[in-house]
Amino acid sequence: MTQEISALMDGEVNQAEVDGVIKACHQNEQHKEAWRCYHLIGEALRAERGHIPGLEKRILFQLHSEPTVLAPRRRAWAPTFPRIALAAAASLATISAVAWLAFQQAPAPQPQVVTIAPLPSSQPIAANRDDDFVLAHREFTAAPDALIPASFGVDRSADGTR
Amino acid sequence: MIDSRWVICLTLCYASICSAADPALDAMAWLTRMAAAARQLNYDGTFVYRHGDQSETSRIRHLADEIGEIEKIESMEGPVREIIRNNDEVWCYIPELKAIKIDRAQAKRFFPALISDPAQHFTEGYVIQVKSKDRVAGRDCQQIHLEPKDKFRYGYRLCADIETGLLLRANTVRGRDVVEHFSFSDVHIGRLMVRDSLKSNFSNENWVRHNPPVPDLSGWTVKNLPPGFKKQVELRRTLANRPGPVTQLLYSDGLASVSVFIEPRKGEPKATSRPSQQGAVSFYSRQIIDHNVIVVGEVPAIAVMEIANGVVKESRP
Numbered sequence: 409m410t411q412e413i414s415a416l417m418d419g420e421v422n423q424a425e426v427d428g429v430i431k432a433c434h435q436n437e438q439h440k441e442a443w444r445c446y447h448l449i450g451e452a453l454r455a456e457r458g459h460i461p462g463l464e465k466r467i468l469f470q471l472h473s474e475p476t477v478l479a480p481r482r483r484a485w486a487p488t489f490p491r492i493a494l495a496a497a498a499s500l501a502t503i504s505a506v507a508w509l510a511f512q513q514a515p516a517p518q519p520q521v522v523t524i525a526p527l528p529s530s531q532p533i534a535a536n537r538d539d540d541f542v543l544a545h546r547e548f549t550a551a552p553d554a555l556i557p558a559s560f561g562v563d564r565s566a567d568g569t570r
Numbered sequence: 571m572i573d574s575r576w577v578i579c580l581t582l583c584y585a586s587i588c589s590a591a592d593p594a595l596d597a598m599a600w601l602t603r604m605a606a607a608a609r610q611l612n613y614d615g616t617f618v619y620r621h622g623d624q625s626e627t628s629r630i631r632h633l634a635d636e637i638g639e640i641e642k643i644e645s646m647e648g649p650v651r652e653i654i655r656n657n658d659e660v661w662c663y664i665p666e667l668k669a670i671k672i673d674r675a676q677a678k679r680f681f682p683a684l685i686s687d688p689a690q691h692f693t694e695g696y697v698i699q700v701k702s703k704d705r706v707a708g709r710d711c712q713q714i715h716l717e718p719k720d721k722f723r724y725g726y727r728l729c730a731d732i733e734t735g736l737l738l739r740a741n742t743v744r745g746r747d748v749v750e751h752f753s754f755s756d757v758h759i760g761r762l763m764v765r766d767s768l769k770s771n772f773s774n775e776n777w778v779r780h781n782p783p784v785p786d787l788s789g790w791t792v793k794n795l796p797p798g799f800k801k802q803v804e805l806r807r808t809l810a811n812r813p814g815p816v817t818q819l820l821y822s823d824g825l826a827s828v829s830v831f832i833e834p835r836k837g838e839p840k841a842t843s844r845p846s847q848q849g850a851v852s853f854y855s856r857q858i859i860d861h862n863v864i865v866v867g868e869v870p871a872i873a874v875m876e877i878a879n880g881v882v883k884e885s886r887p
Contacts, residue, residue, distance in 0.1 A: 465595055472599030475607035475735040538864070540809045542851060545829035545866040547673070548802075548820055550681045550752070 410442050417446055597698040600714050601685050603735035604728070608683035610634050611734055615707065615757030616646065617681055621750050622849030630680070633763045642768040643680060654770055655680070663770055668777045681752040682737035684825065685728075691824040692716060694798030695723055704729050706738040707754040716825065722796035722873040723826045724749065724850065734759050742850050742868065749850040750868065783807035788817040790832050793880040796873055798823035821867075821877070828867030828877055835862050845871035854878050 433443045627646040638657045645651040652663040662671040696716035711729035729739040742750035786806035802820045819830040845854035854874040855864045865874040
C-alpha cells in the first residue's frame, strides 16, 4: 500500500483507485502514518515547512559540546588468555597486599605523631608568615605548586612546638 | 520509503552552513567541549607551568573509563611530588616527609581541567570569543579568548585541540602581559591506558596520612561580591605558623579563584597595608573588630581589596 500512497502523492494513481487509497489512509493507522511521513519528507525536501527556531543552533551546540572520544574501547574479541592471566595476577597481588596489611596492623596502632623533616632548600619556603595564606589558597588552584603542603603546621603544633 | 536518516542529514547540512552565524554560541560550545574533553578523554603529556619568575614541568596521565576518572601528576623538576586523583579524592605524596595529603577535589582542578561546567557560568564575568587557530605541542588548536567585563578579573587566552577539544594552552593575561601560563609541550590523546600504570610510585607503608580540612559554616560572608563570583567551599583549618584555626572561604567565577581567610586577632591591630602582588596572585589584609581578614587570589589587586572590604559576620540563625 505504501507504494500506492507514494504514487497518489505524486499524482500517478488512476482516478478509479484514488478513492481506495485515500480510504486506506483514513482507516489504517499504519497507512495514515506513512501518509504523514511522506508529506513531512516532501515538505522538508522542498523546504516548505516553517523551520523550528533555534533547531540548527541546538544541534550544532550539542555536536560541538561533545568531545571526540578517542579513548579506545576494550576489544570484546581480544584473546581471553592474557586477560585471565592478568586477573589472576591482580587477585594474587590483592591477597598478598591484604595479608601484608593485616600483618602490619597486628602490632599496637602507631601513634599519629609526626616528626617533620626539614624541608629541602629547593622548595620555595614561605618567606614571611603571609605566604602561608598564599600556599593555603594555592591548594585550590590548578597550579602544580599546589603540592606544597601549607597545612602541615598541624603536625608542628601536635609536636608541641606551638 | 525515504529513509528518515536523510532528513536528519539534510538538517545537519543546513545546521553546519548556519554555524558561522552565531559566534557567541560557538565559543560557548568550545568551552563546554573543553570541560568534557578534560574529563572524558585519555591523555598523557608533559606540561609547563610558569608563574612570575617560576617555572615547573609536570607530567600528567589521565584515564577515563566506565569506573570513572583517574589521574596521576608528577613533578619533573625540583622536589619529587606525586598527585593521584581518583574521581573526587586527591592524594598528594610527599616522599621527604613520608606523608600523604588527602583532599577532596570539590573545588580543586588541575590543568588541563581548568574549565568547569556549565560554561554559561562564564558569561557573567567574561566576553568569550573564538579567535584564530594556532599550534601547541604539535597539534592544531583553536584559540578562545575570555575578555574580562570588569576590573575584577584577568583575561584568559585558551587554545583547545581542534580534533578532541582538549585544552592545550592557557594564559592568564593582564593587559598584554602573561601573568600565568600553562602549556603542554608534548601530549598524546586517546591512547589506551591501564589503571595500574596510574598507581603511585611509592610504597607508602608507614606514611602519615593527613586528612582534608573539615567543611564548616562560620557565619562569615562577603557582601557585594564582584559579578559572577560564587562560594565554592568553606573550611576550618590549621595553617603552619598560625596560632589558631583559620576559616577559609573559597570563591570562584569559574576561572579565577579567591580565598578569604579569617582568624581571631591576637595583639595590637596593624595598620592596614596596601595590597601586594606577585605574578597573578594578589594579597590584601585588613582588620575588622577583633579579626584579621586576609584575601588571596589570582585576580587584580582591586578585586582582593573589594572582597576584603565586603567581609561581614552574619548573625547565626
